Amino acid sequence: MVKELQLVVDPATAYEEQLLKREVAKQLNVTPNDIRTIRIEKRSIDARQRNVRVNLKLQAFIGEMPASDNFRYQFKNVSNKPPVVIVGMGPAGLFAALKLIELGFKPIMLERGKDVSARKRDIAFISREHIINPDSNYCFGEGGAGTFSDGKLYTRSNKRGDTQRILQLLHFNGAHENILYESHAHIGSDKLPEIIKNIRTTILDCGGEVHFNTRLTNIIVEDNQVKSVELNNGTKLNASALVLATGHSARDIYDILYKQGIELEAKTFAMGVRVEHPQELIDSIQYHIKNRGKYLPAASYNLVSQVDERGVYSFCMCPGGYIVPSATSPDEVVVNGMSASRRHTQFANSGIVVEIRPDDLLPYKEYGLMAGLHFQKYLEQLAKQNGGQGQQAPAQRLTDFVNNRTSSSLPDSSYTPGLASSALHQWLPQSIGNRLQKGFVAFDKKMHGFLTSEAYIAGVESRTSSPLRIPRDPETMQHIRIKGLFPCGEGAGYAGGITSSAMDGENAAIKIHAYLQK
DSSP: OEEEEEEEEOHHHHHOHHHHHHHHHHHHTSOGGGEEEEEEEEEEEEOSSSSOEEEEEEEEEESSOOOOOOOOOOOOOOTTSOEEEEEOOSHHHHHHHHHHHHTTOEEEEEOSSOOHHHHHHHHHHHHHHOOOBTTBSSSSSTTGGGTTSOOBOOOSOGGGSOHHHHHHHHHHTTOOGGGGTBTTOBOOTTTHHHHHHHHHHHHHHTTOEEESSOOEEEEEEETTEEEEEEETTSOEEEOSSEEEOOOTTOHHHHHHHHHTTOOOEEOOEEEEEEEEEEHHHHHHHHHSSSOOTTTSOOOOOOOEEEETTEEEEEEEEETTOEEEEOOSSTTOOOEEEEOOTTOOSSEEEEEEEEEEOGGGOGGGGGGGGGHHHHHHHHHHHHHHHHSOSTTOEEEEEHHHHHTTOOOSSOOOOSOTTOEEEOOHHHHSOHHHHHHHHHHHHHHHHHSTTOSOTTOEEEEEEOOSSOSEEOOBOTTTOSBSSSBTEEEOSGGGTSOOSHHHHHHHHHHHHHHHHHHHHO
């Protein structure tokens, strides 16, 4: 017999198997021994009241065990099947490849960076030696920018595809089963590389191709249709269908399209700083207790405010995490956040960014559609000029920033290249800096204690999303004019995270199947 229940319990009961079994038995009026197993279907934390509670949706199996729920995917050998070229091995590209294999096509994957193991060494080199490999860093390489991140899987894009299928595939490739039921699931930067390797192994075992250190340099278009691509090693590949899943940091891809007259369009994006607090402080604000104990996870937050007709909001919040150097060129300083699966550090960091609209870019109007990219680059170079040596990031205590004071000292930090005290209130563009100051004051009203000298900001957080979109037909997912060109994921302007990018890649594969079957 299977019974479904929805419970509201204390954290200990929610996370201790025996305590939960006792509570379920009590609710069902059976003994704990009658319950063979409990399957959690959804788990979420409610910290709105003084006493934190956990909401559970579950199935209790009484006198029987559940049937196997192992998912099976139709990964077949596609060695001799029609090829599809995929540029980029982030979530959009990888999940497009898996879906294409299921549909009977051979993915040929091109990745400008290195495999994930070699990429780890280059990333460590950034922190130790402050030396950046432009093609192998936190943004570029196998797995894309999401590989070395918090691995957050929450998305509001449920209408765009099968979210649960994406989670099942990640679990199938090594992610912990809790991603299937946690309301704000994450994987962690320590687990993601192995999952990415497993996906690559599947692609290769099925006859697909993977080419690292291979950069797209040109797209050959004839009669408004993709014919082939040219690569940095001098080779040319025929491409009856081309998936562009390059991520929003691959600015050279936009240049290639722009120079060929392939339509692009400006879109809103956001830039700002990354703020870091002691995790204990965020826990005390969110959970209303000094010590969260062993059951509650490191607390997170999600903040948004309207300031002078622009949104100011938290982005990519990483509880128990690290701030990391995410520049792709040695003349930039860019910061981002990541955390391991345990979220166990003493720091909590988040991007705090300001909405940038095309009409905010008038000083860069000479660059036309590329104005947003030039504004990004300007701010990143400004951060480099106002930082310390190498990849040291310019930083300022949060209260000093809000009160226009230069910080005489800085708090402890998770950012391993180091911080340099800098008057961000003076050199950040006023359209960003002034709104950030007002935004932090507004956030302190929502989370009393958020505005504190124990926190600091570091600059700059500039790679939240692309300033450009590659326009596509909503029905076919092809470029609005170029047949056979399928832009997808964050770099195309149609996704905003691992799950939504993966769904976009899958959807592109389905549309390619329809296109090539005609």
